[in-house]
Amino acid sequence: MVKKIIYNAVIIIVLVMIGLAILKANKPREDVLKTSLNNIEEKTSDLTPKEAKYYRVIEE
């Protein structure tokens, strides 16, 4: 009985360790995320919108 409990506990610990390792491997690095967001901001701010010629305002 004790032998069976120890065996199950070892299996569970191994599975939890594998799971944690997978989660860790797939977690985005903070600096990567930051860089990519910075790129988007830079691109957007790069544009210099100008008022268009042909349009009309619709009052709501």
Add this chain to the structure above:
Amino acid sequence: MKKVKCLLCPRGCELKELERGNCRSRMNIRGKLQTLAYGKPCAVHVDPIEKKPFYHFLPGSLSFSLATAGCNLHCLYCQNWEISQSNPENTVNMDMPPEQAILEAIGNKCRTIACTYSEPVTFFEYAADIADIAHKNNILNVWVTAGYINQKPLEEACGFLDAVKVDFKGITEDFYQNVTRASIGPVMNAIKLIKEKGIWLELVNLVVPTYNDTEKDFSKMCDWIVENLGPDVPVHFSKFWPTYQLKNLPPTPEDTLILARNIAMSKGINYVYIGNVPEHEGNNTYCPVCKKLIIERLGYTVTQNNITGSSCKFCSAKIPGRWD
């Protein structure tokens, strides 16, 4: 918050605050419609004018060609879909105000500035400002467009354009709806208006297998051209290459292009060309009177030019176009 209605093209997009038009390049920002890509071209090249293609407009000259991101059509076979179907903030853009574009054109010995690759209608304000400065510097302005534009802005554009190549994509409403997500009526009106205004006009029909490649299609299109524009507007039937969302189709067989050219000539169109087939004789210009070869082309290169002034050097027949 104020809504705005764009009056530039027949789509007439009605946009709430921070909504973007169908063309991706216009947005309602604080109750004003803003063009997003002004002065920010994402494609800039020096091309032979034959690449546009213009075959009757300054042959052998260079054209400073640029585009910004966005288009008001959504053709399934777009060759430049990476920029035409992108938002301006998602392309790699250059900082090129109109004055800089002119300086680049002069520096590269270009006689024209071409708004091309995507759709000049969607960067109307930028193109207009470029054109104004270009004329002051003896540079001519050309557009390569699908012609999906409202009458009022087109009338303004005709005031600053010297030549227009319209992609006349098909001759049925079904084709325009299904393949380009646009409508044929406004395109026909635009083509007629450009011709009426005396702007040099050439037409290109990209022949897409199974979509617009029947004898009936070619006949109907040529009849319309002769009836509405006369016989002297050059017509280019171009070979389709599988791309974007029509990769499943084969390239246009050469025989189909030859059939289209023969039908057009039998209908009385004087200058009919075959495009994207570099060594075909359909790239050359023949005098409609004496039938002699007057301009020979190999790819985009003019290898022989027998036009003197604006006439055939063999029989003195006047050849329409701008040759000086």
